[in-house]
């Protein structure tokens with residue numbers, strides 16, 4: 001069996017999420033997005049084999065980031081990726097994506113899809129660097145505090 005553990009920058013490592021990570025992941029998600037996800041939802045996703053989730057954490061299991069996928073047959077959707085603001089810009093997000101690509105080799109998924117807000121250049125750069133290309137866009141997709149919804153870019157990358 002393939003060992004599901006990867007090295008990450010800053011002495012962190014990446015491994016599958018556990019239900020006990022749901023609390024920290026919910027806090028991290030709330031710190032990263034205008035609309036957070038309830039802890040209960042995150043815990044349910046972690047327990048569901050159709051939504052594999054990887055965490056980047058230290059040896060005391062303090063979370064620095066996580067990525068959550070949804071398996072959809074040939075396709076897999078990157079549902080969310082978030083890195084703690086204190087740990088950003090150090091390669092943790094990139095390491096999480098790479099671990100996802102490797103982890104998906106054990107599944108039928110051949111293409112990864114994601115939506116990203118057009119006003120989120122950090123995430124767009126991260127995805128472009130990882131080989132994603134824009135395939136379409138969805139206007140007015142994301143709610144924004146100022147009431148002006150933001151466009152989503154749909155991006156895709158083949159997995160091989």
Ligand SMILES: CC(C)(COP(=O)(O)OP(=O)(O)OC[C@H]1O[C@@H](n2cnc3c(N)ncnc32)[C@H](O)[C@@H]1OP(=O)(O)O)[C@@H](O)C(=O)NCCC(=O)NCCS
Nearest residue numbers: 032081082083088089090091092093094116122123125126
């Ligand atoms: C997007 C996010 C996950 C990136 O995580 P990160 O660990 O900071 O990213 P990394 O350090 O691995 O950066 C990898 C690449 O992404 C790009 N990038 C990351 N942060 C960037 C920034 N602030 N500005 C421009 N490019 C950036 C760069 O190309 C970088 O590579 P480089 O350092 O060689 O130039 C993180 O900023 C985050 O959690 N943001 C809030 C949540 C979010 O927007 N998630 C994506 C939703 S679709």
